Amino acid sequence: MTCLPAKTDKKLGLAIDLDTCVGCNACVTACKGWNDQGYGAPLSDQNPYGADPSGAFLNRVHSYQVQPEAAAAITVSFPRSCLHCDDAPCVTVCPTGASYKRSEDGIVLVNEDACIGCGLCAWACPYGARELDASAGVMKKCTLCVDRIYNENLPEEDREPACVRSCPTGARHFGDFADPDSKVSRLSAERGGFALMPEMGTKPVNRYLPPRKKDALDASPLAPLLDIKATGFAGWLDRVLGKI
Amino acid sequence: MNPAPSVLLFTVLSGLGFGFLAALGVGLVQPAGWAAFALWGLGYGLTVGGLLASTTHLGRPDRAWRAFSQWRSSWLSREGIAAVATLVILAPVALSDWLGLGLSRLPGVVGAVLALATIGTTSMIYAQLKTVPRWNHWTTPAQFFAFALAGGAMLAGQGGAAIVLLALLAAALVAHWHFGDRRFSEVGATMGSATGLGDLGVVSVFDPAHTAGNYLMREMIFVVGRKHVTKLRVLALILACLIPALVLMLPAHPMTTAATVVIHLIGAFAARWLFFAQAEHVVGLYYGKR
Numbered sequence: 374m375t376c377l378p379a380k381t382d383k384k385l386g387l388a389i390d391l392d393t394c395v396g397c398n399a400c401v402t403a404c405k406g407w408n409d410q411g412y413g414a415p416l417s418d419q420n421p422y423g424a425d426p427s428g429a430f431l432n433r434v435h436s437y438q439v440q441p442e443a444a445a446a447i448t449v450s451f452p453r454s455c456l457h458c459d460d461a462p463c464v465t466v467c468p469t470g471a472s473y474k475r476s477e478d479g480i481v482l483v484n485e486d487a488c489i490g491c492g493l494c495a496w497a498c499p500y501g502a503r504e505l506d507a508s509a510g511v512m513k514k515c516t517l518c519v520d521r522i523y524n525e526n527l528p529e530e531d532r533e534p535a536c537v538r539s540c541p542t543g544a545r546h547f548g549d550f551a552d553p554d555s556k557v558s559r560l561s562a563e564r565g566g567f568a569l570m571p572e573m574g575t576k577p578v579n580r581y582l583p584p585r586k587k588d589a590l591d592a593s594p595l596a597p598l599l600d601i602k603a604t605g606f607a608g609w610l611d612r613v614l615g616k617i
Numbered sequence: 618m619n620p621a622p623s624v625l626l627f628t629v630l631s632g633l634g635f636g637f638l639a640a641l642g643v644g645l646v647q648p649a650g651w652a653a654f655a656l657w658g659l660g661y662g663l664t665v666g667g668l669l670a671s672t673t674h675l676g677r678p679d680r681a682w683r684a685f686s687q688w689r690s691s692w693l694s695r696e697g698i699a700a701v702a703t704l705v706i707l708a709p710v711a712l713s714d715w716l717g718l719g720l721s722r723l724p725g726v727v728g729a730v731l732a733l734a735t736i737g738t739t740s741m742i743y744a745q746l747k748t749v750p751r752w753n754h755w756t757t758p759a760q761f762f763a764f765a766l767a768g769g770a771m772l773a774g775q776g777g778a779a780i781v782l783l784a785l786l787a788a789a790l791v792a793h794w795h796f797g798d799r800r801f802s803e804v805g806a807t808m809g810s811a812t813g814l815g816d817l818g819v820v821s822v823f824d825p826a827h828t829a830g831n832y833l834m835r836e837m838i839f840v841v842g843r844k845h846v847t848k849l850r851v852l853a854l855i856l857a858c859l860i861p862a863l864v865l866m867l868p869a870h871p872m873t874t875a876a877t878v879v880i881h882l883i884g885a886f887a888a889r890w891l892f893f894a895q896a897e898h899v900v901g902l903y904y905g906k907r
Contacts, residue, residue: 376690391814426829435826435903437808441818448823451812453903462747468694469683487683490676492836493693496618499748499806501900504832510676567813570899572805573747581813 377464381479384551385517386457386578387537388560392585393544396434396450403539404432404454408513412520413485417508429504431455431515432536439584449584452545454536455502455515456569456577457481463494463503463514471512479551479578480519485511499573522547550578618749619839620893627671628739629885632761633878634663635703635732636769641714642707642729644722645773653714659772661704661711668700692745696738703731736765743892750800751896756793760892763789764885767858771878776865783865783881787858790888794850801897801907811902822905837898838906849891857884 408416408431418428432454440446457474461481464472471487472494474480483494488511495503495512503514518534521527531538537545548557557580560566566580593599603611638660640646648656672678685701687694707728713720740761743752767782809815861877861884897907 427831429832430827433826433831435812435822436824437812437814438821438823439814439818440821444818447817449812449814451814453826465690466693466742466745468685468687468691468697469680470687471683487680488677489680489683491674491684491693492676493742495832495836496746496898497748499811499899501833501837501903505676505836507832512676569813570806570810572810573899583813584817 377459377461377474378476381459381474381476381551383478383549384457384459384578385478385480385522385548386550386557386580387454387517387534388546388548388557388566388580388582389452390544390546390560390564390582391449391451392582393542394434394450394452394540395542395544396436397541398434399539399541400452400536400545401430401432401434403535404515405430407518407521407535408516412516413483414506414509414511414513416513417506419507427507429506429513431502431504431513444587444589447584447587452536453500453502454579455481455517456500456575456579457515457517459576459578460574462497462573462575466493466497468493478549480517481514482516482519483512483514485509488512499570499575500577517547550580618893618896618898619836620890621674623670623672623674625886625889625893627667628761629667629764629882629889630663630670631667631700632736632739632765633768633772633882633885634660634665634667635700635735636765636767637772638664638703638707638769639729639732639765640769640773640775642710642725642727642732644725645770645775648714649717650715653711656772657707657711657714664700664704692738692741696735696742699731699735699738703728703735706731733762733765736761747804748899749896750804750806750899751797752892753804754793754796754800756789756796760786760789760793760888764857764888768878768881768885771861771865771874771881774869774874776869780862780865783858783862787854790850790854790857793892797895804899806899806902808902808905811899825904833900834904838901838904839894840906841894843895846891846895849887853884853888853891855884857881857888860884 405416416429420426435451435453437449437451438446439449457479461474464474469487469489471484490505490510492505503512506513522532533547537547546557548555550558561580564582566582568577641660672681684694684697688698706724709720710725740758744757747753763786767786770779770782808820812820814820861881864873864877867873901907
């Protein structure tokens with residue numbers, strides 16, 4: 374049934390550090406690579422080498438400029454993927470029961486054998502976390518690498534989502550948000566982790582860690598050189614020309 | 618939102634069909650013999666045609682039967698069940714009218730209630746979506762009901778009632794546009810809240826996440842055609858409501874009924890196209906678009 378579990382034992386999710394992320398897209402590539410060959414229908418591309426390439430991705434990295442009121446603008450690389458919401462609207466709208474949230478760990482998954490590809494779950498998601506696979510005709514979404522994190526055939530250090538494993542700057546952290554002492558819970562608490570679009574009432578599990586405060590120079594070291602006071606004849610000329 | 622032709626066909630034709638089936642069910646018209654075959658056939662044709670059209674937008678139409686299973690949480694599932702239940706329950710009444718069996722009309726009344734319930738479930742598929750603020754409002758069910766009732770009354774030859782319902786439809790459409798234009802800002806989703814960076818300053822797109830289109834942009838960031846919104850709104854009102862209402866004031870004749878319904882349908886398609894084309898999904902915020 375596509376009703377949501379009243380409570381999940383764990384709340385597995387990601388803490389994504391917007392301060393550390395450099396926008397290298399390694400997570401995008403690792404995600405695409407892993408999900409091309411593991412769980413469910415392979416993430417397909419259409420016309421990948423042609424004039425109009427397109428494809429399904431479960432993780433995309435945006436880049437934003439933030440202009441504070443009285444400081445220099447900053448750029449923020451912003452990875453966007455499923456937030457495994459507690460109150461996931463994508464699950465309840467599903468007419469077939471293909472979408473579900475696991476009561477044991479809170480992961481939101483699609484049973485691709487039952488998906489009719491109606492697309493309503495993608496409409497219900499505020500975060501654009503779901504993309505229809507144009508080749509298989511079923512909905513694809515982040516599985517939190519459910520086929521890695523419990524996979525005892527993998528070395529222990531690989532039992533985390535591909536995006537986390539591949540991040541060269543350590544900007545992505547995987548863990549249990551239901552446990553207040555987990556690494557991700559502590560990180561989120563220390564750094565003021567926030568949820569995206571709380572006004573949508575989805576109660577996301579994933580947290581984003583804000584960019585740290587940047588140092589600001591009081592004034593340019595070149596400022597004295599720019600403040601040239603003309604003296605003598607040049608000063609007289611400056612005053613006269615200024616009056617005309 | 619992308620106004621997919623299959624969904625346009627479905628919502629407009631099935632809406633009209635269920636409205637008409639409700640009118641036939643309660644016996645506003647009680648045709649007999651081949652007239653009954655033609656009228657019930659029209660009602661069934663519109664609804665079944667629309668329902669079949671809707672399955673063509675599925676990625677896997679072969680599994681459409683699975684959509685009947687999740688009535689506890691899903692409006693789309695409830696719609697499927699209500700639609701099929703309506704068609705099944707009305708069947709004996711239709712056969713009775715056609716073949717003169719003289720069966721009870723009670724299933725007709727139940728079927729009419731179910732037909733209206735189907736309209737309600739269809740509208741709730743859209744009205745439930747918080748992610749599309751324009752739809753997430755009571756004016757969405759209001760206009761779906763008004764379309765079905767006005768269209769049904771027109772097809773059933775209920776001139777007077779149809780004129781009143783067409784006026785209500787016009788009011789529902791204007792209300793939907795009036796409130797809809799304010800809904801996005803009312804809901805308060807911005808690039809700032811979407812990225813969570815709004816507290817730091819003004820957020821804008823620095824570099825797009827991808828240079829080619831994707832499913833999200835094709836499906837939910839449909840900006841074509843918003844330019845002609847005002848013209849389309851006026852056209853929809855004139856074609857769907859005003860002209861049919863004026864023609865209905867003429868002496869009743871099957872040809873005028875047919876003409877009003879055809880003109881009404883053109884207006885209904887324009888209004889429904891706008892319903893989708895104008896609806897902004899909050900995911901557009903990640904792309905700096907509405």
